[in-house]
Amino acid sequence: MAQDARIAFIGGGNMARSLIGGLIADGYPATHIVASEPDTERRERLAGELGIATCADNATAAEGADAVILAVKPQVMRGVAEALGPIIANHGAVAISIAAGIRLGDLQRWLGAGTAIVRTMPNTPSLVQSGATALYANEHTSEAQRDLAETLLRAVGQTRWLENEQQMDAVTAISGSGPAYFFLVMEALEEAGVELGLDRETARLLTLETATGAARMALESDDPPAQLRQRVTSPGGTTERALEVLEASDLRGALQRAAEAAASRADELGNLLGEQ
Ligand SMILES: NC(=O)C1=CN([C@@H]2O[C@H](COP(=O)(O)OP(=O)(O)OC[C@H]3O[C@@H](n4cnc5c(N)ncnc54)[C@H](OP(=O)(O)O)[C@@H]3O)[C@@H](O)[C@H]2O)C=CC1
Ligand SMILES: O=C(O)[C@@H]1CCC=N1
Incomplete structure:
Protein backbone atom coordinates (compact mmCIF):
# COMPACT_ATOMS: atom_id res chain seq x y z
CA MET A 1 0.00 0.00 0.00
CA GLN A 166 -28.51 6.94 3.85
CA GLN A 167 -27.18 3.36 4.05
CA MET A 168 -24.56 4.54 6.57
CA ASP A 169 -27.03 4.41 9.47
CA ALA A 170 -27.78 0.75 8.68
CA VAL A 171 -24.05 0.02 8.55
CA THR A 172 -23.65 1.73 11.92
CA ALA A 173 -26.38 -0.52 13.34
CA ILE A 174 -24.95 -3.75 11.92
CA SER A 175 -21.15 -3.58 11.88
CA GLY A 176 -20.34 -0.34 13.73
CA SER A 177 -22.21 -1.29 16.89
CA GLY A 178 -22.29 -5.00 16.02
CA PRO A 179 -19.18 -6.12 17.91
CA ALA A 180 -20.96 -5.14 21.14
CA TYR A 181 -23.89 -7.47 20.34
CA PHE A 182 -21.53 -10.39 19.84
CA PHE A 183 -19.60 -9.51 23.02
CA LEU A 184 -22.91 -9.56 24.92
CA VAL A 185 -23.66 -13.04 23.56
CA MET A 186 -20.16 -14.15 24.63
CA GLU A 187 -20.69 -12.76 28.13
CA ALA A 188 -24.02 -14.55 28.45
CA LEU A 189 -22.78 -17.90 27.11
CA GLU A 190 -19.75 -17.81 29.39
CA GLU A 191 -22.05 -17.13 32.35
CA ALA A 192 -24.31 -20.03 31.31
CA GLY A 193 -21.26 -22.31 31.26
CA VAL A 194 -20.34 -21.25 34.79
CA GLU A 195 -23.94 -21.82 35.95
CA LEU A 196 -23.78 -25.32 34.45
CA GLY A 197 -20.67 -26.14 36.48
CA LEU A 198 -17.63 -25.16 34.38
CA ASP A 199 -14.85 -23.05 35.86
CA ARG A 200 -14.83 -19.51 34.40
CA GLU A 201 -11.59 -19.91 32.47
CA THR A 202 -12.88 -23.03 30.71
CA ALA A 203 -16.29 -21.47 30.07
CA ARG A 204 -14.63 -18.40 28.50
CA LEU A 205 -12.20 -20.39 26.37
CA LEU A 206 -14.95 -22.66 25.03
CA THR A 207 -17.17 -19.64 24.33
CA LEU A 208 -14.51 -17.63 22.51
CA GLU A 209 -13.18 -20.55 20.45
CA THR A 210 -16.74 -21.43 19.47
CA ALA A 211 -17.47 -17.84 18.44
CA THR A 212 -14.25 -17.64 16.38
CA GLY A 213 -14.82 -21.06 14.85
CA ALA A 214 -18.42 -20.30 13.90
CA ALA A 215 -17.46 -16.92 12.38
CA ARG A 216 -14.57 -18.43 10.41
CA MET A 217 -16.73 -21.28 9.13
CA ALA A 218 -19.45 -18.86 8.07
CA LEU A 219 -16.90 -16.65 6.28
CA GLU A 220 -15.14 -19.51 4.54
CA SER A 221 -18.22 -21.52 3.58
CA ASP A 222 -20.27 -21.10 0.41
CA ASP A 223 -23.34 -22.06 2.43
CA PRO A 224 -25.36 -19.44 4.29
CA PRO A 225 -25.36 -19.41 8.13
CA ALA A 226 -28.84 -21.00 8.22
CA GLN A 227 -27.48 -24.11 6.52
CA LEU A 228 -24.45 -24.27 8.80
CA ARG A 229 -26.82 -24.04 11.76
CA GLN A 230 -28.87 -26.94 10.44
CA ARG A 231 -25.74 -29.12 10.28
CA VAL A 232 -25.17 -28.60 14.01
CA THR A 233 -28.79 -29.41 14.78
CA SER A 234 -29.30 -33.16 14.99
CA PRO A 235 -32.98 -34.11 14.92
CA GLY A 236 -34.10 -34.84 18.47
CA GLY A 237 -30.75 -33.68 19.83
CA THR A 238 -29.42 -30.99 22.14
CA THR A 239 -29.09 -28.06 19.73
CA GLU A 240 -32.70 -28.42 18.66
CA ARG A 241 -33.80 -28.01 22.28
CA ALA A 242 -31.60 -24.95 22.72
CA LEU A 243 -32.77 -23.32 19.49
CA GLU A 244 -36.42 -23.86 20.47
CA VAL A 245 -35.73 -21.76 23.57
CA LEU A 246 -33.98 -19.03 21.56
CA GLU A 247 -36.77 -18.87 18.96
CA ALA A 248 -39.45 -18.81 21.70
CA SER A 249 -37.54 -15.94 23.32
CA ASP A 250 -37.70 -14.09 20.00
CA LEU A 251 -33.95 -13.63 19.66
CA ARG A 252 -34.44 -12.70 15.99
CA GLY A 253 -37.00 -10.06 16.88
CA ALA A 254 -34.73 -8.69 19.63
CA LEU A 255 -31.83 -8.33 17.19
CA GLN A 256 -34.09 -6.69 14.62
CA ARG A 257 -35.34 -4.18 17.21
CA ALA A 258 -31.80 -3.58 18.48
CA ALA A 259 -30.51 -2.81 14.98
CA GLU A 260 -33.49 -0.53 14.31
CA ALA A 261 -32.82 1.33 17.57
CA ALA A 262 -29.15 1.82 16.67
CA ALA A 263 -29.97 3.03 13.15
CA SER A 264 -32.58 5.44 14.42
CA ARG A 265 -30.14 6.77 17.05
CA ALA A 266 -27.63 7.43 14.25
CA ASP A 267 -30.30 9.37 12.35
CA GLU A 268 -31.26 11.21 15.56
CA LEU A 269 -27.61 12.19 16.17
CA GLY A 270 -27.45 13.53 12.60
CA ASN A 271 -30.60 15.60 13.20
CA LEU A 272 -29.56 16.82 16.65
CA LEU A 273 -25.99 17.74 15.79
CA GLY A 274 -26.37 18.72 12.14
CA GLU A 275 -28.01 21.61 10.40
CA GLN A 276 -29.91 19.99 7.59
N1 LIG B 1 -16.06 2.87 19.48
C1 LIG B 1 -16.52 2.29 18.37
O1 LIG B 1 -16.71 1.07 18.31
C2 LIG B 1 -16.78 3.10 17.14
C3 LIG B 1 -16.79 4.49 17.18
N2 LIG B 1 -17.05 5.21 16.05
C4 LIG B 1 -17.01 6.66 16.09
O2 LIG B 1 -15.71 7.04 16.45
C5 LIG B 1 -15.72 8.27 17.12
C6 LIG B 1 -14.92 8.13 18.39
O3 LIG B 1 -15.54 7.15 19.20
P1 LIG B 1 -14.74 6.42 20.35
O4 LIG B 1 -13.34 6.19 19.93
O5 LIG B 1 -15.57 5.30 20.79
O6 LIG B 1 -14.80 7.58 21.45
P2 LIG B 1 -13.72 7.97 22.54
O7 LIG B 1 -14.39 8.86 23.51
O8 LIG B 1 -13.04 6.74 23.03
O9 LIG B 1 -12.64 8.79 21.68
C7 LIG B 1 -12.75 10.15 21.37
C8 LIG B 1 -11.48 10.83 21.86
O10 LIG B 1 -11.48 12.17 21.42
C9 LIG B 1 -11.05 12.99 22.49
N3 LIG B 1 -11.51 14.34 22.29
C10 LIG B 1 -12.53 15.01 22.90
N4 LIG B 1 -12.61 16.28 22.45
C11 LIG B 1 -11.61 16.42 21.54
C12 LIG B 1 -11.18 17.49 20.74
N5 LIG B 1 -11.80 18.68 20.77
N6 LIG B 1 -10.13 17.31 19.94
C13 LIG B 1 -9.49 16.10 19.89
N7 LIG B 1 -9.86 15.05 20.63
C14 LIG B 1 -10.91 15.19 21.43
C15 LIG B 1 -11.67 12.33 23.69
O11 LIG B 1 -11.07 12.78 24.88
P3 LIG B 1 -12.00 12.90 26.20
O12 LIG B 1 -12.43 11.53 26.54
O13 LIG B 1 -11.06 13.50 27.19
O14 LIG B 1 -13.16 13.78 25.84
C16 LIG B 1 -11.40 10.87 23.39
O15 LIG B 1 -10.13 10.46 23.81
C17 LIG B 1 -17.18 8.62 17.38
O16 LIG B 1 -17.58 9.63 16.52
C18 LIG B 1 -17.92 7.33 17.11
O17 LIG B 1 -19.21 7.55 16.60
C19 LIG B 1 -17.24 4.60 14.84
C20 LIG B 1 -17.23 3.26 14.74
C21 LIG B 1 -17.07 2.38 15.89
O1 LIG C 1 -21.85 3.53 20.01
C1 LIG C 1 -21.54 4.37 19.17
O2 LIG C 1 -22.21 5.42 19.03
C2 LIG C 1 -20.34 4.14 18.30
C3 LIG C 1 -20.71 4.13 16.84
C4 LIG C 1 -20.68 2.70 16.43
C5 LIG C 1 -20.03 2.03 17.55
N1 LIG C 1 -19.81 2.82 18.53
Whole structure:
Protein backbone atom coordinates (compact mmCIF):
# COMPACT_ATOMS: atom_id res chain seq x y z
CA MET A 1 0.00 0.00 0.00
CA ALA A 2 1.02 3.64 -0.32
CA GLN A 3 2.98 3.94 2.91
CA ASP A 4 4.24 7.46 2.31
CA ALA A 5 0.96 9.24 3.13
CA ARG A 6 1.00 11.15 6.40
CA ILE A 7 -2.00 10.34 8.54
CA ALA A 8 -3.35 12.49 11.37
CA PHE A 9 -5.87 11.13 13.86
CA ILE A 10 -7.92 13.80 15.61
CA GLY A 11 -9.02 12.17 18.88
CA GLY A 12 -7.09 9.23 20.26
CA GLY A 13 -9.89 7.23 21.91
CA ASN A 14 -11.14 3.67 21.47
CA MET A 15 -11.77 3.66 17.73
CA ALA A 16 -8.64 5.65 16.81
CA ARG A 17 -6.60 3.24 18.91
CA SER A 18 -8.10 0.23 17.09
CA LEU A 19 -7.37 1.77 13.68
CA ILE A 20 -3.83 2.89 14.56
CA GLY A 21 -3.01 -0.48 16.17
CA GLY A 22 -4.33 -2.32 13.11
CA LEU A 23 -2.43 -0.09 10.67
CA ILE A 24 0.85 -0.58 12.53
CA ALA A 25 0.27 -4.34 12.80
CA ASP A 26 -0.20 -4.29 9.01
CA GLY A 27 3.21 -2.64 8.59
CA TYR A 28 2.21 1.00 8.21
CA PRO A 29 5.15 3.12 9.44
CA ALA A 30 4.43 4.59 12.88
CA THR A 31 6.57 7.58 11.86
CA HIS A 32 3.85 8.58 9.38
CA ILE A 33 1.08 8.62 11.98
CA VAL A 34 0.32 11.40 14.45
CA ALA A 35 -2.60 11.65 16.86
CA SER A 36 -3.95 14.61 18.80
CA GLU A 37 -5.68 13.81 22.07
CA PRO A 38 -6.51 16.11 24.99
CA ASP A 39 -6.09 13.45 27.69
CA THR A 40 -2.43 13.24 28.79
CA GLU A 41 -2.57 9.65 30.00
CA ARG A 42 -4.20 8.42 26.77
CA ARG A 43 -1.66 10.39 24.75
CA GLU A 44 1.26 8.83 26.59
CA ARG A 45 -0.19 5.32 26.12
CA LEU A 46 -0.59 5.87 22.37
CA ALA A 47 2.98 7.11 22.06
CA GLY A 48 4.45 4.46 24.38
CA GLU A 49 2.58 1.41 23.08
CA LEU A 50 2.24 2.25 19.40
CA GLY A 51 5.31 4.45 18.87
CA ILE A 52 3.42 7.21 17.06
CA ALA A 53 3.84 10.95 17.55
CA THR A 54 1.17 12.55 19.69
CA CYS A 55 0.20 16.09 20.62
CA ALA A 56 -2.54 17.93 22.47
CA ASP A 57 -3.32 20.33 19.65
CA ASN A 58 -5.46 19.27 16.70
CA ALA A 59 -4.05 21.89 14.32
CA THR A 60 -0.47 20.73 14.97
CA ALA A 61 -1.46 17.14 14.18
CA ALA A 62 -3.35 18.05 11.00
CA GLU A 63 -0.62 20.30 9.62
CA GLY A 64 0.99 18.60 6.62
CA ALA A 65 -1.18 15.46 6.80
CA ASP A 66 -2.50 13.89 3.58
CA ALA A 67 -5.44 12.31 5.40
CA VAL A 68 -7.01 13.72 8.56
CA ILE A 69 -9.10 11.13 10.34
CA LEU A 70 -11.77 12.80 12.46
CA ALA A 71 -12.13 10.32 15.32
CA VAL A 72 -13.87 12.47 17.91
CA LYS A 73 -17.36 11.92 19.33
CA PRO A 74 -20.22 13.22 17.18
CA GLN A 75 -21.05 15.79 19.87
CA VAL A 76 -17.72 17.65 19.42
CA MET A 77 -17.36 17.16 15.67
CA ARG A 78 -18.66 20.58 14.65
CA GLY A 79 -16.14 22.58 16.69
CA VAL A 80 -13.28 20.30 15.70
CA ALA A 81 -14.17 20.41 11.98
CA GLU A 82 -14.69 24.17 11.87
CA ALA A 83 -11.26 24.75 13.42
CA LEU A 84 -9.45 22.29 11.12
CA GLY A 85 -11.15 23.22 7.84
CA PRO A 86 -8.61 25.84 6.71
CA ILE A 87 -5.62 23.59 7.53
CA ILE A 88 -7.09 20.63 5.64
CA ALA A 89 -7.96 22.84 2.65
CA ASN A 90 -4.55 24.47 2.66
CA HIS A 91 -2.76 21.16 2.26
CA GLY A 92 -5.37 19.67 -0.10
CA ALA A 93 -5.86 16.79 2.34
CA VAL A 94 -8.79 14.43 2.54
CA ALA A 95 -10.88 14.49 5.72
CA ILE A 96 -12.07 11.04 6.80
CA SER A 97 -14.87 11.06 9.36
CA ILE A 98 -15.65 7.97 11.40
CA ALA A 99 -18.41 9.60 13.46
CA ALA A 100 -21.81 7.94 13.82
CA GLY A 101 -24.68 9.96 12.43
CA ILE A 102 -22.79 13.03 11.24
CA ARG A 103 -23.73 13.69 7.60
CA LEU A 104 -21.52 14.70 4.71
CA GLY A 105 -23.51 17.91 4.09
CA ASP A 106 -22.83 19.09 7.64
CA LEU A 107 -19.16 18.08 7.52
CA GLN A 108 -18.90 20.01 4.25
CA ARG A 109 -20.41 23.12 5.83
CA TRP A 110 -18.12 22.90 8.87
CA LEU A 111 -14.89 22.00 7.04
CA GLY A 112 -15.52 24.36 4.14
CA ALA A 113 -16.84 24.15 0.58
CA GLY A 114 -14.66 22.17 -1.77
CA THR A 115 -13.02 20.00 0.91
CA ALA A 116 -12.60 16.34 0.02
CA ILE A 117 -14.47 14.28 2.60
CA VAL A 118 -14.97 10.56 3.02
CA ARG A 119 -17.58 9.51 5.55
CA THR A 120 -16.86 6.06 6.94
CA MET A 121 -18.08 3.64 9.59
CA PRO A 122 -15.36 1.28 10.82
CA ASN A 123 -15.50 -1.00 13.88
CA THR A 124 -13.20 -1.97 16.74
CA PRO A 125 -12.09 -5.39 15.38
CA SER A 126 -9.91 -3.23 13.11
CA LEU A 127 -7.40 -3.58 15.96
CA VAL A 128 -6.88 -7.22 14.96
CA GLN A 129 -7.28 -6.51 11.23
CA SER A 130 -10.74 -8.05 11.18
CA GLY A 131 -12.56 -4.77 10.82
CA ALA A 132 -15.47 -4.03 8.51
CA THR A 133 -15.76 -0.50 7.15
CA ALA A 134 -18.24 1.18 4.84
CA LEU A 135 -17.25 4.34 2.96
CA TYR A 136 -19.01 7.13 1.11
CA ALA A 137 -17.18 10.06 -0.50
CA ASN A 138 -18.31 13.52 -1.56
CA GLU A 139 -17.85 14.84 -5.10
CA HIS A 140 -14.70 16.80 -4.19
CA THR A 141 -12.79 13.62 -3.37
CA SER A 142 -10.33 12.68 -6.10
CA GLU A 143 -9.73 9.11 -7.25
CA ALA A 144 -6.35 9.16 -5.46
CA GLN A 145 -7.99 10.34 -2.22
CA ARG A 146 -10.68 7.66 -2.47
CA ASP A 147 -7.90 5.11 -2.99
CA LEU A 148 -6.00 6.44 0.02
CA ALA A 149 -9.07 6.22 2.29
CA GLU A 150 -9.86 2.72 1.06
CA THR A 151 -6.26 1.55 1.33
CA LEU A 152 -5.96 2.78 4.92
CA LEU A 153 -9.15 1.04 5.98
CA ARG A 154 -8.48 -2.12 3.96
CA ALA A 155 -5.26 -2.50 5.95
CA VAL A 156 -7.43 -3.20 8.99
CA GLY A 157 -10.18 -5.31 7.44
CA GLN A 158 -12.83 -5.46 4.73
CA THR A 159 -14.18 -2.34 3.02
CA ARG A 160 -17.33 -1.55 1.04
CA TRP A 161 -18.28 1.65 -0.81
CA LEU A 162 -21.95 2.49 -0.30
CA GLU A 163 -24.36 3.45 -3.09
CA ASN A 164 -25.94 6.19 -1.03
CA GLU A 165 -25.19 7.96 2.22
CA GLN A 166 -28.51 6.94 3.85
CA GLN A 167 -27.18 3.36 4.05
CA MET A 168 -24.56 4.54 6.57
CA ASP A 169 -27.03 4.41 9.47
CA ALA A 170 -27.78 0.75 8.68
CA VAL A 171 -24.05 0.02 8.55
CA THR A 172 -23.65 1.73 11.92
CA ALA A 173 -26.38 -0.52 13.34
CA ILE A 174 -24.95 -3.75 11.92
CA SER A 175 -21.15 -3.58 11.88
CA GLY A 176 -20.34 -0.34 13.73
CA SER A 177 -22.21 -1.29 16.89
CA GLY A 178 -22.29 -5.00 16.02
CA PRO A 179 -19.18 -6.12 17.91
CA ALA A 180 -20.96 -5.14 21.14
CA TYR A 181 -23.89 -7.47 20.34
CA PHE A 182 -21.53 -10.39 19.84
CA PHE A 183 -19.60 -9.51 23.02
CA LEU A 184 -22.91 -9.56 24.92
CA VAL A 185 -23.66 -13.04 23.56
CA MET A 186 -20.16 -14.15 24.63
CA GLU A 187 -20.69 -12.76 28.13
CA ALA A 188 -24.02 -14.55 28.45
CA LEU A 189 -22.78 -17.90 27.11
CA GLU A 190 -19.75 -17.81 29.39
CA GLU A 191 -22.05 -17.13 32.35
CA ALA A 192 -24.31 -20.03 31.31
CA GLY A 193 -21.26 -22.31 31.26
CA VAL A 194 -20.34 -21.25 34.79
CA GLU A 195 -23.94 -21.82 35.95
CA LEU A 196 -23.78 -25.32 34.45
CA GLY A 197 -20.67 -26.14 36.48
CA LEU A 198 -17.63 -25.16 34.38
CA ASP A 199 -14.85 -23.05 35.86
CA ARG A 200 -14.83 -19.51 34.40
CA GLU A 201 -11.59 -19.91 32.47
CA THR A 202 -12.88 -23.03 30.71
CA ALA A 203 -16.29 -21.47 30.07
CA ARG A 204 -14.63 -18.40 28.50
CA LEU A 205 -12.20 -20.39 26.37
CA LEU A 206 -14.95 -22.66 25.03
CA THR A 207 -17.17 -19.64 24.33
CA LEU A 208 -14.51 -17.63 22.51
CA GLU A 209 -13.18 -20.55 20.45
CA THR A 210 -16.74 -21.43 19.47
CA ALA A 211 -17.47 -17.84 18.44
CA THR A 212 -14.25 -17.64 16.38
CA GLY A 213 -14.82 -21.06 14.85
CA ALA A 214 -18.42 -20.30 13.90
CA ALA A 215 -17.46 -16.92 12.38
CA ARG A 216 -14.57 -18.43 10.41
CA MET A 217 -16.73 -21.28 9.13
CA ALA A 218 -19.45 -18.86 8.07
CA LEU A 219 -16.90 -16.65 6.28
CA GLU A 220 -15.14 -19.51 4.54
CA SER A 221 -18.22 -21.52 3.58
CA ASP A 222 -20.27 -21.10 0.41
CA ASP A 223 -23.34 -22.06 2.43
CA PRO A 224 -25.36 -19.44 4.29
CA PRO A 225 -25.36 -19.41 8.13
CA ALA A 226 -28.84 -21.00 8.22
CA GLN A 227 -27.48 -24.11 6.52
CA LEU A 228 -24.45 -24.27 8.80
CA ARG A 229 -26.82 -24.04 11.76
CA GLN A 230 -28.87 -26.94 10.44
CA ARG A 231 -25.74 -29.12 10.28
CA VAL A 232 -25.17 -28.60 14.01
CA THR A 233 -28.79 -29.41 14.78
CA SER A 234 -29.30 -33.16 14.99
CA PRO A 235 -32.98 -34.11 14.92
CA GLY A 236 -34.10 -34.84 18.47
CA GLY A 237 -30.75 -33.68 19.83
CA THR A 238 -29.42 -30.99 22.14
CA THR A 239 -29.09 -28.06 19.73
CA GLU A 240 -32.70 -28.42 18.66
CA ARG A 241 -33.80 -28.01 22.28
CA ALA A 242 -31.60 -24.95 22.72
CA LEU A 243 -32.77 -23.32 19.49
CA GLU A 244 -36.42 -23.86 20.47
CA VAL A 245 -35.73 -21.76 23.57
CA LEU A 246 -33.98 -19.03 21.56
CA GLU A 247 -36.77 -18.87 18.96
CA ALA A 248 -39.45 -18.81 21.70
CA SER A 249 -37.54 -15.94 23.32
CA ASP A 250 -37.70 -14.09 20.00
CA LEU A 251 -33.95 -13.63 19.66
CA ARG A 252 -34.44 -12.70 15.99
CA GLY A 253 -37.00 -10.06 16.88
CA ALA A 254 -34.73 -8.69 19.63
CA LEU A 255 -31.83 -8.33 17.19
CA GLN A 256 -34.09 -6.69 14.62
CA ARG A 257 -35.34 -4.18 17.21
CA ALA A 258 -31.80 -3.58 18.48
CA ALA A 259 -30.51 -2.81 14.98
CA GLU A 260 -33.49 -0.53 14.31
CA ALA A 261 -32.82 1.33 17.57
CA ALA A 262 -29.15 1.82 16.67
CA ALA A 263 -29.97 3.03 13.15
CA SER A 264 -32.58 5.44 14.42
CA ARG A 265 -30.14 6.77 17.05
CA ALA A 266 -27.63 7.43 14.25
CA ASP A 267 -30.30 9.37 12.35
CA GLU A 268 -31.26 11.21 15.56
CA LEU A 269 -27.61 12.19 16.17
CA GLY A 270 -27.45 13.53 12.60
CA ASN A 271 -30.60 15.60 13.20
CA LEU A 272 -29.56 16.82 16.65
CA LEU A 273 -25.99 17.74 15.79
CA GLY A 274 -26.37 18.72 12.14
CA GLU A 275 -28.01 21.61 10.40
CA GLN A 276 -29.91 19.99 7.59
N1 LIG B 1 -16.06 2.87 19.48
C1 LIG B 1 -16.52 2.29 18.37
O1 LIG B 1 -16.71 1.07 18.31
C2 LIG B 1 -16.78 3.10 17.14
C3 LIG B 1 -16.79 4.49 17.18
N2 LIG B 1 -17.05 5.21 16.05
C4 LIG B 1 -17.01 6.66 16.09
O2 LIG B 1 -15.71 7.04 16.45
C5 LIG B 1 -15.72 8.27 17.12
C6 LIG B 1 -14.92 8.13 18.39
O3 LIG B 1 -15.54 7.15 19.20
P1 LIG B 1 -14.74 6.42 20.35
O4 LIG B 1 -13.34 6.19 19.93
O5 LIG B 1 -15.57 5.30 20.79
O6 LIG B 1 -14.80 7.58 21.45
P2 LIG B 1 -13.72 7.97 22.54
O7 LIG B 1 -14.39 8.86 23.51
O8 LIG B 1 -13.04 6.74 23.03
O9 LIG B 1 -12.64 8.79 21.68
C7 LIG B 1 -12.75 10.15 21.37
C8 LIG B 1 -11.48 10.83 21.86
O10 LIG B 1 -11.48 12.17 21.42
C9 LIG B 1 -11.05 12.99 22.49
N3 LIG B 1 -11.51 14.34 22.29
C10 LIG B 1 -12.53 15.01 22.90
N4 LIG B 1 -12.61 16.28 22.45
C11 LIG B 1 -11.61 16.42 21.54
C12 LIG B 1 -11.18 17.49 20.74
N5 LIG B 1 -11.80 18.68 20.77
N6 LIG B 1 -10.13 17.31 19.94
C13 LIG B 1 -9.49 16.10 19.89
N7 LIG B 1 -9.86 15.05 20.63
C14 LIG B 1 -10.91 15.19 21.43
C15 LIG B 1 -11.67 12.33 23.69
O11 LIG B 1 -11.07 12.78 24.88
P3 LIG B 1 -12.00 12.90 26.20
O12 LIG B 1 -12.43 11.53 26.54
O13 LIG B 1 -11.06 13.50 27.19
O14 LIG B 1 -13.16 13.78 25.84
C16 LIG B 1 -11.40 10.87 23.39
O15 LIG B 1 -10.13 10.46 23.81
C17 LIG B 1 -17.18 8.62 17.38
O16 LIG B 1 -17.58 9.63 16.52
C18 LIG B 1 -17.92 7.33 17.11
O17 LIG B 1 -19.21 7.55 16.60
C19 LIG B 1 -17.24 4.60 14.84
C20 LIG B 1 -17.23 3.26 14.74
C21 LIG B 1 -17.07 2.38 15.89
O1 LIG C 1 -21.85 3.53 20.01
C1 LIG C 1 -21.54 4.37 19.17
O2 LIG C 1 -22.21 5.42 19.03
C2 LIG C 1 -20.34 4.14 18.30
C3 LIG C 1 -20.71 4.13 16.84
C4 LIG C 1 -20.68 2.70 16.43
C5 LIG C 1 -20.03 2.03 17.55
N1 LIG C 1 -19.81 2.82 18.53
